[in-house]
Amino acid sequence: MNIGNRKNIATINEYETRLSDLYEEYYDKIARYVYVHISNKEEAEDIAGEVFLKALESLKSYREQGVPMQGWLFRIAHNLTVDYLRKMNKRRTVPIDSVVLQGNDNPANTAEKNIEFERVAKAMKKLTTEQREVINLRFFGGLTSKEVGGVLGKSDGAVREMQRAAIEKLRGIMGVER
Amino acid sequence: MTEDFDRILDECIDRINHGDNLADCLSDYPAYSEKLKPLLQSMHDVQKTYTFTPSADTKRAARQKFHTALGKRRQMTPVLSFFKVIPRPVVWATAAVLVLAIVGTLVIRPILNPPTLVPSPDGNFAFLISDEPNDIGDFESLNVTISRVGLQAAGSVRRLEFTPETKTVDLTQLQGEQSQEIWRGNAPAGQYSQVYIYVSEVKGKLESTGQIVDVKLPSSKLRISMPFEVTVDTVTSFTFDITVVATGNNGKYILKPQIGNSGARQEQKLLE
Numbered sequence: 001m002n003i004g005n006r007k008n009i010a011t012i013n014e015y016e017t018r019l020s021d022l023y024e025e026y027y028d029k030i031a032r033y034v035y036v037h038i039s040n041k042e043e044a045e046d047i048a049g050e051v052f053l054k055a056l057e058s059l060k061s062y063r064e065q066g067v068p069m070q071g072w073l074f075r076i077a078h079n080l081t082v083d084y085l086r087k088m089n090k091r092r093t094v095p096i097d098s099v100v101l102q103g104n105d106n107p108a109n110t111a112e113k114n115i116e117f118e119r120v121a122k123a124m125k126k127l128t129t130e131q132r133e134v135i136n137l138r139f140f141g142g143l144t145s146k147e148v149g150g151v152l153g154k155s156d157g158a159v160r161e162m163q164r165a166a167i168e169k170l171r172g173i174m175g176v177e178r
Numbered sequence: 179m180t181e182d183f184d185r186i187l188d189e190c191i192d193r194i195n196h197g198d199n200l201a202d203c204l205s206d207y208p209a210y211s212e213k214l215k216p217l218l219q220s221m222h223d224v225q226k227t228y229t230f231t232p233s234a235d236t237k238r239a240a241r242q243k244f245h246t247a248l249g250k251r252r253q254m255t256p257v258l259s260f261f262k263v264i265p266r267p268v269v270w271a272t273a274a275v276l277v278l279a280i281v282g283t284l285v286i287r288p289i290l291n292p293p294t295l296v297p298s299p300d301g302n303f304a305f306l307i308s309d310e311p312n313d314i315g316d317f318e319s320l321n322v323t324i325s326r327v328g329l330q331a332a333g334s335v336r337r338l339e340f341t342p343e344t345k346t347v348d349l350t351q352l353q354g355e356q357s358q359e360i361w362r363g364n365a366p367a368g369q370y371s372q373v374y375i376y377v378s379e380v381k382g383k384l385e386s387t388g389q390i391v392d393v394k395l396p397s398s399k400l401r402i403s404m405p406f407e408v409t410v411d412t413v414t415s416f417t418f419d420i421t422v423v424a425t426g427n428n429g430k431y432i433l434k435p436q437i438g439n440s441g442a443r444q445e446q447k448l449l450e
Contacts, residue, residue, distance in 0.1 A: 056244070116223075
């Protein structure tokens with residue numbers, strides 16, 4: 001076995017270990033990220049599991065430069081989410097208006113949560129696709145602006161600007177509807 | 179001005195994501211608090227609406243599936259043929275070292291439970307400091323004195339600490355790819371979830387005026403939550419990236435950890 005092959009194996013082993021380490025920290029975050037897109041918790045959890053399997057299959061194509069591994073996982077999550085939405089209804093927008101949250105709370109609390117969910121979901125829908133992605137990756141993925149920039153191919157300054165504009169827009173919409 | 183605000187908002191979002199509360203962030207930026215508060219409140223509303231805890235059963239099943247797939251992959255990877263090229267005495271010696279290390283880790287260490295790690299030039303853990311360039315260009319020198327470094331074991335309350343061998347680093351010399359090792363020694367093998375450093379002093383000298391300026395810390399320690407593994411047969415080098423950011427046009431600066439550029443790397447000793 002030549003040195004190059006040994007190094008490749010060592011690198012892949014290292015990536016496998018790192019991916020395994022990221023599982024505990026990022027499974028929940030990825031599930032939430034997907035949930036924002038599809039508004040279905042069970043499906044979001046399944047997709048989060050798929051993300052790690054897909055990452056494992058594609059580990060050879062992962063290159064360290066540019067995007068850290070956690071950012072790469074969110075790229076995979078994004079692709080799987082798009083596939084899921086396509087399968088569901090050829091890019092049909094999820095009918096947020098019809099989403100009903102279920103819970104063990106009493107009916108009054110559940111109704112209140114549904115109203116709040118609808119208010120926030122409607123505001124999120126009014127953001128541009130990129131703004132929504134920035135908010136999703138920052139608020140639910142826990143990525144830094146620089147990492148988000150790596151995922152979206154933007155500078156961290158551009159991400160910060162989009163982030164501020166997106167939150168101001170959300171504030172405006174949610175404030176009006178409150 | 180907008181760019182400054184964007185940075186401050188961004189920093190507050192990072193801090194809240196890492197467990198700080200909104201009030202602390204607002205109190206650090208009184209000039210911006212009126213503008214920051216409604217935006218951070220909106221962030222809170224959005225996070226609260228979508229945050230849920232995935233079902234433990236589903237997560238467990240997915241984890242099991244992942245580890246099964248990982249196990250299958252590792253069986254298929256020619257790791258064994260890699261060991262075949264190593265002379266047998268080396269394998270036995272490595273195995274003996276591993277056994278001793280495992281005995282040391284599992285039996286002796288928990289009994290002694292050393293609170294402070296001991297430095298060693300041949301150790302399996304190295305700790306480095308680096309600086310992501312943000313506003314470091316404003317400084318002629320920015321000396322940061324680190325009194326202690328701590329490692330948090332994953333899934334346990336156990337913490338280990340060590341005192342850096344090099345206590346003071348000048349961040350102006352550690353920009354971008356540059357880094358400085360401040361400690362090397364032996365750390366118990368295992369999974370770790372967090373690294374924190376206690377900064378006892380920060381002295382910044384401005385490039386433009388030569389004036390010594392106040393550089394604040396967001397809290398008593400700088401903390402990075404990031405899972406990593408320390409093993410006995412590799413050297414794990416953890417780089418803790420710090421960045422300095424101006425907090426507006428008031429001549430004040432803040433020092434904060436930069437999670438994106440921090441992390442652990444492992445060097446395979448056997449390959450050398």
